[in-house]
Amino acid sequence: MASSPKYKICVSGAAESTHCAAGVLALSEEVGREIVRQGAVLVTGATSGVPYWAAKGAKAEGGISIGLSPAASELAHVKAYKLPTDYFDLIIYTGFDYSGRNLLLTRAADAVITICGRMGTLNEFTIAFEDRKPQGVLIGTGGTADYLKNIIEKMNRGPGKVVYHKEPKKLVAEVLKLIIKDQKMKTEPPKRRG
Numbered sequence: 001m002a003s004s005p006k007y008k009i010c011v012s013g014a015a016e017s018t019h020c021a022a023g024v025l026a027l028s029e030e031v032g033r034e035i036v037r038q039g040a041v042l043v044t045g046a047t048s049g050v051p052y053w054a055a056k057g058a059k060a061e062g063g064i065s066i067g068l069s070p071a072a073s074e075l076a077h078v079k080a081y082k083l084p085t086d087y088f089d090l091i092i093y094t095g096f097d098y099s100g101r102n103l104l105l106t107r108a109a110d111a112v113i114t115i116c117g118r119m120g121t122l123n124e125f126t127i128a129f130e131d132r133k134p135q136g137v138l139i140g141t142g143g144t145a146d147y148l149k150n151i152i153e154k155m156n157r158g159p160g161k162v163v164y165h166k167e168p169k170k171l172v173a174e175v176l177k178l179i180i181k182d183q184k185m186k187t188e189p190p191k192r193r194g
Contacts, residue, residue: 006039006040007041007110007111007176007179008040008041008042008043008066008108008110009035009041009042009043009110009111009112009113009172009176009179010042010043010044010105010106010113010124010128011031011032011035011042011043011044011050011051011112011113011115012044012050012051012105012112012114012115012117012121012124012125013028013049013051013115013117013121013141013143013144013145014115014116014117014118014121014143014144015045015047015048015049015050015051015052015118015120016048016049016118017049017116019118019142019143020050020116020141020142020143021116021140021141021142024050024141024142025050025053026053027115027138027141027168028050028051028053028054028115029054029056030057030168031057031113031115031138031171031172032055032056032060032061032063032065033057033058033060033061033168034057034168034169034171035058035063035113035172036057036058036061038172038176039176040110040172041063041064041065041066042054042058042065042066043066043067043068043105043108044066044067044068045067045068045098045101045102045105046068046083046084046085046088046091047083047084048083048084050115050117052084055088056087059087059089064089065087065089066090066091066092066108067088067090067091067092068091068092068094068101068104068105069081069083069091069092069093069094069101070097070098070100071083071093071095072093072094072095073095076093077093092104098120099123102120102123102127105124106124106127106128106131106133107127107131109128109133110133110134110179110183111128111134111135111136111175111176111178111179112124112125112128112133112134112136113135113136113137113138113172113175114135114136114148115138115141115145116138116141116142116145117143117145118143118144121143122144125144125148129152129157129160129162132160133161133182134163134175134178134179134181134182135160135161135175135178136162136163136164136165136172136175136178137149137162137163137171138165138168138171139164139165139166140166149164161178161182163175163178
């Protein structure tokens, strides 16, 4: 009997990707494929652009794709927000608009991978950073992703649990290592004091 996927990895990125680096949607699709190939479940904001292409990749690889929508219903998701419903096994309609959805999205995942991005992507990154969640950044994709290392260095809060790579396969592998290390630290009993 094959083991079922254990970890949930969120792909965060630009819903509108015209400002991103060339080939970003193909890279996003490959990240989605790699998440599944490496035994994890994809979680996204159930939106267009980068997250959509990651979901497309996850489904092409036969994996599980879960979306958390800012809308309160499928009707609002499609009509008011104009967001897609294909390539998702399950969409959770949060009803919390984008900022509330972003909090639930990052908290529902074991790690977050950032690809390109705009302000909402930065919001998801900082929530995960504050929660001390493992994160990966696909560098060279433009937008938010290419500013994050510099932002972290200037904020004087330490490096966080963040890895950077330009290759999807290696980035997902490094993120999974961080998740496993993070999970192990959370399950170890506290050390006794003198």
